[in-house]
Amino acid sequence: VAEKRTSRQPEILLEIGPGRGPLHVQIERALRDALRDGRIASGAAVPSTRVMARQLGVSRGVLVEAYEQLIAEGYLVTRPGSRTRVADGVRPLPRQAPVAAFPSVRFDFRPGLPDVTHFPRDAWSRASRRVLRELAAAQLSYGDARGAFELRAALVEYLGRARGVLGVPEAVVICTGFAQALGVIARALYRRGVRRFAVEDPGHPDQRRILAGAGLAVVGVPVDDQGLRVDRLERVAAQAVLVTPAHQFPSGIVLSAERRRDLLAWAASHAAIVVEDDYDAEYRYDRKPVGALQGLAPERVVYAGSASKLLAPALRLGWLVVPPAWAEVTAQIKKDADLGSSTLEQLVYADFLQTGELDRHLRRMRTIYRSRRDALLRALTRHCPRWTPSGVAAGLHLVAGLPAGRDDAELARAALGRSVRVYPISDYRFKTRGPAGLVLGYAGLTEREISEAVARLAGIGG
Amino acid sequence: VAEKRTSRQPEILLEIGPGRGPLHVQIERALRDALRDGRIASGAAVPSTRVMARQLGVSRGVLVEAYEQLIAEGYLVTRPGSRTRVADGVRPLPRQAPVAAFPSVRFDFRPGLPDVTHFPRDAWSRASRRVLRELAAAQLSYGDARGAFELRAALVEYLGRARGVLGVPEAVVICTGFAQALGVIARALYRRGVRRFAVEDPGHPDQRRILAGAGLAVVGVPVDDQGLRVDRLERVAAQAVLVTPAHQFPSGIVLSAERRRDLLAWAASHAAIVVEDDYDAEYRYDRKPVGALQGLAPERVVYAGSASKLLAPALRLGWLVVPPAWAEVTAQIKKDADLGSSTLEQLVYADFLQTGELDRHLRRMRTIYRSRRDALLRALTRHCPRWTPSGVAAGLHLVAGLPAGRDDAELARAALGRSVRVYPISDYRFKTRGPAGLVLGYAGLTEREISEAVARLAGIGG
DSSP: OOOOOOEOOOOOOOEEEETSSSSHHHHHHHHHHHHHTTOTTTTOOOOHHHHHHHTSSSSSHHHHHHHHHHHHTEEEEHHHHHOOEEOTTTTOOOOOOOOOOOOOOOOETTTTOOOGGGOHHHHHHHHHHHHHSSSSSGGGSSOOTTTTHHHHHHHHHHHHHHHOOOOOOGEEEEEEEEHHHHHHHHHHHHTTTEEOOOOEOOOOOHHHHHHHTTTTTTEEEEEEEEEEEEEEHHTTOOSSSETHHHHHHHTTTOHHHHHHHHHHHHHHHHHHHHEEOSTTTOBBBSOOOOGGGGGGOTTTTTEEEEEETTGGGGGGGEEOOOOOOHHHHHHHHHHHHHOOOOOOHHHHHHHHTTHHHHHHHHHHHHHHHHHHHHHHHHHHHHOOTOEEEEESBSEEEEEEOOOTTOOOHHHHHHHTTTTTTOOOOOGGOOSOOOOOOEEEETTTHHHHHHHHHHHHHHHHHH | OOEEEEEEESSSSSEEEESSHHHHHHHHHHHHHHTTTTSOOOTTOOOOHHHHHHHHHHHHHHHHHHHHHHHHHHHHEEETTSSSSSTTTTTOOOOOOOOOOOOSEEEOOOTTOGGGGGHHHHHHHHHHHHHHHHEEEGGOOOOOOOHHHHHHHHHHHHHHHHHHOOGGGGGEEEEEEEHHHHHHHHHHHHHHHHOEEEEEOOOHHHHHHHHTTTEEEEEEEETTTTETTTTTHHHTOOOOEOOTTOOOOOOOOOOOHHHHHHHHHHHHTOEEEEEEEETTTOSSSSSSSOOOGGGGGGTEEEEEETTTTTTOGOOOOEEEEEOOGGGHHHHHHHHHSSSSSHHHHHHHHHHHHHHTTTHHHHHHHHHHHHHHHHEEEEEEHOOOOOOOOEOOOBBEEEEOOOOTTTOOHHHHHHTTTTTOOOOGGGGGGGSSOOOOOOEEEEEOOHHHHHHHHHHHHHTTOO
């Protein structure tokens, strides 16, 4: 144990010793701590440098240096002809009460989450190393607020191939996840005069909040078994609409060919913008995915996607493919928000697209998710035969329709008692009512877990 | 060369061949392309599947599958009793005109940029590998919008040690660079009723734009040789103020001890908030840095910093240390913006802090930047002896005051003619006038480049 020298006074006790850095720095730190935790009160005089130096057994110069630093920082004040004192207002910081932890359950059917345990860590690590080795130094500085050109170009190629999206890198804006992407396009629309924005009902409440936060009046349009009721858009006087054509969230319905046509006709005749949230379209199990709506009308449709369901939400990578006429205003809004998202991860993701790592990962995950979906369907048939699954062809969740008279919120509460979390579709409804159902995300549970969780649900009235 | 089969018709030419994926996918893609580039017009009938199959020499089933896909996607429409046609409104996407490149110069004294050629790529790569190996799978999912706990805790430790900041991880919010951090705290202040926000004049115009974008009325307060004129805050009825105490931007002045005290007294008596932009305080050459103002009044001061000048702007890592009473509203605003910044880079930066890599990097860079500052001072003395440098003790830039009567904007324009970019301080002024000067960022130029660039400036009137 190092020898310690202490200065004991009515007001003050400092500990300093060898191996803890320069003496004056140690003294400054110790004094700061003593001031902050209230051991020396505001306004109180501190010992003179001479007294303090003698007590600590150090040279007076060390104390003078420490006091000068604390005076410059404002902790101590000195006035001609009077003693150095503790400045007014130096006060300890209260600790914040710890936040109550979210109650954890054994089985969580939370929709919209991929199985992150399969995240390709080694491949990501290798790609990171490649990127760090090869990037130009200029790419480490401030860049284009729209994002790294490499990623914008790679996305145009990938989305063209996998989703039928028609874009140019100049009109792609990389964002921090879909959440920011939606906020950015909402603000761009607002800036160009859009005030009434339609959303699907049911839909994601967070998205309604993001749109409202951009100043937009959010109006709901019901969804039926063909998807969005396009005929209602005129009635609500919408100037833009957010849709999930490939797999409506949360109902799972695929927008029918007729409705796709009607939607684009509405957009064309009203000079309106369609925002296409293509959140899980890469996962389709029984047939090829329906291509993105955007490819049909790239001048009317904003395409939005993210890496959250393809790889991991923690990457916070999302993107907008906007009509060229919207590229400038959208880029400006993104620039005002944060000058652009992190470059390194963009370059790593571009590498993932270019080297086919993403395709490999998706092939692997599709097989896993299909098995889990099948396990969920089997378990429902066995344990909850009166529930009717829908929206099963794609994505990472399905909806289990409940028999007439059942209350989905009540059932969800009862399920919590058995340590199973399910998501009542009523929580996603905006203005309309509709049949009761449970949104069941199956991507994060193993087949065995799915089977046991559904068996537990049976016990409360499946 | 692979054998190609083509279908030639008045309207259509498709190329398909082996080795390009399943036939029906090839046909879909080729048809989509033909529709989009206008080779087949909207409303035109497409050949029947029978005719098309015969022409391409493939089975009719393949064509049926391809057409069905394009009907589901909305490219083609079919009505009972009539031929399949191209949907209305399928139109090619115009290329956007390329953006004019920023005119590049040989020597750029842009302030606020570190020398990214020294970015520790290997160390960052090693830290990334460590993080990817060790992180819990749950960290790849959605996380706390405030950021990874590991980074918040590491920052509290580092900022306490290096900057005298007093914080708790619960009240730290990680953002996408300082730009987003300022926008987030501005919105938090607005939500709690702040409407008039004071900034230093001169100061950064981008920051004024960010504050105004949050709905705040931005008022300027002049800076003199002791820093912010605190006595003016009352006159402008400010409810909050943004300051750069360690090295005022762009003047380089250090806020005096008296002004620090006055500023905190003003904040206390007006229940106001001080936002401290500590953008380059780690770089101080002639004495120890003055500790952050925040440590004196952690309940009144929001501390804001970023990795942009410490490591690289491309990381887009910034942070806010807010008073505990402000933690919740600030976290909510960050959550609404994007649900949180990218986790992996946060963890890598936390690793950098914990393993001392950042300290090592800063020690190396301080030496380099000090030499560059000295080279700039020598060159100014030699070539422009009538210019008066100030704000030289810290940071990555200084200000060269011009002799009376010289116009800084005019001089900057003339310098461009010699391929030297300098930054007139008048560009940073908001409402006040003041002496002419050039803001010279020296971090990104070598000593030899600095010397040559200043020699060129001499030629236009140094």
